[in-house]
Amino acid sequence: MHKLTKRCPVCNSKMLGYTDITAGTVCEDVEQCTLCNYYYEYMYGHTTISVNQPLEEFRWSYNTPWEEAKPIQDAYQLAIRIARERRDASFNSV
Numbered sequence: 001m002h003k004l005t006k007r008c009p010v011c012n013s014k015m016l017g018y019t020d021i022t023a024g025t026v027c028e029d030v031e032q033c034t035l036c037n038y039y040y041e042y043m044y045g046h047t048t049i050s051v052n053q054p055l056e057e058f059r060w061s062y063n064t065p066w067e068e069a070k071p072i073q074d075a076y077q078l079a080i081r082i083a084r085e086r087r088d089a090s091f092n093s094v
């Protein structure tokens with residue numbers, strides 16, 4: 001188990017997390033931002049990402065067909081972008 005200090009894609013603060021690498025393969029990878037509630041979880045081929053409050057959750061797994069997984073991945077990247085812009089806007093208005 002390795003402690004990592006990745007940066008949150010939404011608010012750029014350091015996230016709590018760990019990665020479990022077995023035989024050169026990532027089995028588990030969990031990153032959580034305590035500031036904006038961004039959450040990333042990869043567990044044995046299953047990915048869950050939560051962005052925003054109220055929570056928007058995105059899930060797919062290794063056996064999700066690409067044509068289904070692609071729109072989910074696009075949606076979560078859009079959610080991150082919107083969350084980041086919303087955050088920047090709230091900073092600017094202060």
Ligand SMILES: [Zn+2]
Pocket residue numbers: 008009010011012013033034035036037038
């Ligand atoms: Zn964050």
